[in-house]
Amino acid sequence: MTDREVDMTTFIEVPRGLAGVIVTDTEVGDVRGEEGFYHYRQYSAIELIEKRDFEDVWHLMLKGELPTPAQREAFIAEVTPLRHLPKPVADLLPALSGSVPMEGLRTALSFAAANRGMKPLLDIDEETRLADTLFASALVPTILTSLHRLRHGLEPIAPRDDLPYAANYLYMLTGETPKPEHAKAIEAYLMSTIDHGFNASTFTARVIASTGADIGAALVGAIGALSGPLHGGAPSRALDALDAIGTPENIDHWVRDVITNGGRLMGFGHAVYKTDDPRSLMLRDVATRLGGPRVDFAKQVEKRVVEILAELKPGRNLYTNVEFYAGVVMEDCGVPRDMFTPTFAASRVIGWAANVLEQARDSKIIRPRARYTGEVPPVPVPTA
Ligand SMILES: CC(C)(COP(=O)(O)OP(=O)(O)OC[C@H]1O[C@@H](n2cnc3c(N)ncnc32)[C@H](O)[C@@H]1OP(=O)(O)O)[C@@H](O)C(=O)NCCC(=O)NCCS
Structure with a gap:
């Protein structure tokens, strides 16, 4: 057995959702979540x-x-x-x-x-x-x-x-x-x-x-x-949320209501970034250059949501992700929701x-395994 092979008779427990598990080598790019940095190849x-x-x-x-x-x-x-x-x-x-x-x-x-x-x-x-x-x-x-x-x-x-x-x-x-x-x-x-x-x-x-x-x-x-929706389906939902909030006076009430009812604010939080998402910062600048009341309102909402999330979900480090300002920028440029x-x-x-x-270029098939948690087999098969 080489150092890259695994004994298939033993279990290796990994975190839910494979969070943080390295499954292969890559030269395509990576995300450094704690730093708020990501790269394409070496740039x-x-x-x-x-x-x-x-x-x-x-x-x-x-x-x-x-x-x-x-x-x-x-x-x-x-x-x-x-x-x-x-x-x-x-x-x-x-x-x-x-x-x-x-x-x-x-x-x-x-x-x-x-x-x-x-x-x-x-x-x-x-x-x-x-x-x-x-x-x-x-x-x-x-x-x-x-x-x-x-x-x-x-x-x-x-x-x-x-x-x-x-x-x-x-x-x-x-x-x-x-x-x-x-x-x-x-x-x-x-x-x-x-x-x-x-x-x-x-x-x-x-x-x-x-x-x-x-x-x-x-x-x-x-x-x-x-x-x-937990991956690419959020930008239109983030704009829908801006519409539903409607006015600055409504932000607190609306946001608290969603969170206390166990809901999620679309365009916030990220599986890897525990600080500002660099794409969100870049797109906020792009949105600011485009300008307009929608952009001003989005910035107000962002500020309050981050504050309220810090209060109601302490320690989770929730900030805007790429999708929050993506929706604002796309709408400004005439891309429909x-x-x-x-x-x-x-x-x-x-x-x-x-x-x-x-x-x-790597001929190894990706084939993990799951821990079986059902009724202990073999249960006798009932006769038809
Ligand atoms: C992106 C996302 C799936 C990442 O999830 P994750 O890193 O696995 O984080 P978890 O689902 O474990 O959430 C951790 C905690 O933060 C809370 N949280 C995470 N994102 C939240 C959000 N957008 N609004 C409210 N609470 C949120 C969770 O409720 C959870 O709270 P708990 O500890 O009380 O249970 C998640 O942040 C999310 O659902 N965001 C909204 C959808 C979105 O914008 N998707 C686009 C991603 S680019």
Whole structure:
């Protein structure tokens, strides 16, 4: 037995939810919760947002390094045509227009992967794996915006090859060339959510990749995990809460009521950050630059909620997470509420893809075990 193997006849107890358990090695990135810091490969994610653009970070995540100017040009030329929907996928989308976008996305992406003829990761080389991840990550925004428009009785809008990723996303959603400040704000949001350590959807993608299944399967599984409200489904709920609170005078009463009834305030608390979430701080700055009464109100709510949580939930260190200001920023930029979680998925697919590529290089299947707590077996099977 090597030092990386485990005796399968013994139990190793781990904390609930695998909190804090290291399950693999990675060079994709990590979160340092106590410090309020996270990184993509060797770079601070927040510094990347300040200094580089979306396409550079996409290249970094999937190809392992920031591009040189020539590599950047070649990368943009490689991914831009991949934004266009293959005809069979475009033809499928009207049938999915009745479902919510995350459901439609998982179905459409699954079909797009099958239609491309994606092969199991186990059977393809590194170059084909990379091509499959570029295909999927370039296509997701177009699938999402098309589904959204069809759902609202509008014609899908084809991608514009002259626009960068984030501006093109807003364009495909609204049909209008976005204002530069909106494109910049959404780009910052999208860059901030590309990856975030070993979160539930990333783990899901890696578990599926560890079986050697195809990249479509791994990404579709991750979409399912992200759709849950405790993971990616909170930004619209955070805005719903702002609406429900309504006025500054109502904050205390509303917040205390939720907490004393055992409820949770969406957009607050984080499984890893026990201090300010750096994405929330960055997005608060982005929101402040966009300005407006909604932003002012959100800041008031944040201040009071943090104070009340400290009083009613002492020692839990609950602050805003990425989703609180994400909702405010997206709404200001014209992204409708039902597209908040899908917009998160549009960037996170790149993080999943980077993790899937890494996982595929390790042929060990992820296979933990559960402690059986039911009636002691074998109980005699009753005769029919
Ligand atoms: C994100 C989240 C799931 C992390 O959970 P976690 O680290 O596993 O923390 P726990 O669920 O163990 O909660 C620890 C304590 O803080 C409380 N708490 C955590 N988040 C809270 C919130 N948003 N509002 C009120 N109380 C909260 C819990 O009730 C619990 O209290 P207890 O000790 O009295 O039982 C959790 O904070 C949450 O549900 N937040 C709201 C949903 C959200 O914003 N999701 C987006 C995440 S990016």
